[in-house]
Amino acid sequence: MTGRLGIDDVTPFVETGDPAKAVVGEVVPVRATVWREGHDAVAANVVLTPLGTDGTPGEPRYVRMLPEGVGTDRFGAWVVPDAEGRWTFRVDAWSDPWATWRSGVEKKIAAGQSADELANDLEIGARLLSRVGRRPTEQDSRDLLLGAANALRDTALPLRARVAPALFDAVVTIMTERPVRELITHGPEREIHVDRRRALYSSWYEFFPRSTGGRDETGRPVHGTFATSSKELDRVARMGFDVVYLPPIHPVGTVHRKGRNNSVHAEPGDVGSPWAIGSAAGGHDAIDPELGDFDDFDAFVAKAAELGLEVALDLALQCAPDHPWVTEHPEWFTVRPDGTIAYAENPPKRYQDIYPLNFDRDPEGIYAECLRVVRKWVDHGVKIFRVDNPHTKPPNFWHWLIWEVKRRDPDVLFLAEAFTRPARLFGLARLGFTQSYTYFTWRTEAEELADFATMHAEHADECRPNLFTNTPDILHPSLQTGGPAMFAIRATLAATMSPTWGVYSGFELYEGTPVKAGSEEYLDSEKYELRPRDFETALNQGRSLEPYLTRLNEIRREHPSLQQLREIHFHEVDNPQLIAYSRLDPATGDQVLVVCTLDSFAAQEGTVKLDMPALGLDYADLVDVHDEISGQTFRWGEYNFVRLVPAEHVAHVLRLPPRTPLV
């Protein structure tokens, strides 16, 4: 669409045409290139409109855009949607005769032109001021504006005195804020989907309910239940997490069940992988009888809610060979020429205990069943799903499912477990996934961490990263060899680089033994056996990271700058083993500066050179910065010496003096 004025490169923009992402209260930058022919001034507004559930537009809000840099023609504004649901926004631009007049007259006077030469300009200015002054809505300012117009016409006055009243601050403010608008042009209308706040800011803790049963008198692990898991919730809540994510809780398949350490042969008593969903006891809409029944599950969800925790369930759309779907709907699976069904794979990983669904066979049937399953859990209070392997299912299926679920239950959130190529990561995010697992686990160097975080800040309109430190599938080599300090380092980075982060149980106990050299799989992985843990003894004996995780979550709660994704700025350090970045919340001006070591053994020191303008400071400023980890206060300026000894502290998380809010 080409309008009278050019309105180009409007952001947020999601190229698939899907809505951009935001949460309630999030400060969203809107930017556009606004231009016209010739030299006349242009100006622009954002028109932000909430839509009712039936799509009816509500009351629009107008936010003035400001020029972003001389000669760039870029304009920007911050908008803050304050309710969940669909919103539209549009950039409206216009030609601004007052700004054109003002800049022309100022230049001509500076160039020494006379009142006679400026006669037409003075009259044009007077007409503009009179036009605004006569508006019924400007009654209170009428005398000011008409007085300025009269002065412009008063040939008895010297030129500068004629012009001065028109340039009074009060006059300029009126003429800028309530301008004369000509050639008004509407830009394209775009949509923003506004989720509840937890979509952006959340702290996840993953644990297997079946591992919470403790041990019997002989020391053998006892299968946990929802009742024993409820006790675990207290500890998780004390650490300050707010989402508790459970791997699949459905009946585990018995056919081709996996044994310990990913063996393809299960021994009697082996519990199998919970991702091998389905047996004679039921499928995706059933609960593993060993964990309890629906009443037990409901009680678990209720207890979590009492503690301020929300339960996230795994949504793994695949079947053990004895899943009811396999016999009830053989058409949903790909049968090979020899009559067998191929097991699932995520090369090089082989999942010999599950069959993948073939979504291209009877899509209507599969879609309807998946929707039914999701809604069943929603009706039991589950509003967050961690979706297993979404990149192995068709994109249009996810698009359909997510928006169909949200149509009835708009507060349902989906986390995409897609450790995959950027195209698929962002592709899945664009089509509706609320959050995405990321490459964070594999980003360990300062430069690649900075690139990673900057990339995600730039993609904040379409993708929200969830930075897990570890998962049951990913025990990164750095955790295998880095010792306890490396766990603290990874937690610090995850908790402060992104508003959403997570840990998988055992992290606080520094579990780091791989199944074999070169593998990222845990030894005696909980994926295939019960793994009761004695968190209490470890805590009492000072062998636990729990206190540090708790402090990190507290700091995140105290600092709005750590609850947003868009504002992150990296600062120079002369030692690549140290990384420094600041976060800013534009709404409150809250600022935090993190300096973290990447070396978990040796002390590292260096000079952090702060980008002072990026912190709202002058180069010569000295400010008190308070370390939220150690409790110390330092006086910092542009150059600052830092020494981090990992056995003591792996990071400074520094509270900076707040800035003037930007919105």
Ligand SMILES: O=P(O)(O)O[C@H]1O[C@H](CO)[C@@H](O[C@H]2O[C@H](CO)[C@@H](O)[C@H](O)[C@H]2O)[C@H](O)[C@H]1O
């Ligand atoms: O393929 P990913 O690395 O993304 O991992 C996810 O999906 C896997 C398949 O659901 C899942 O793998 C686990 O369950 C399988 C099925 O029971 C089993 O064969 C695998 O050995 C086991 O690791 C993985 O945990 C999940 O995160």
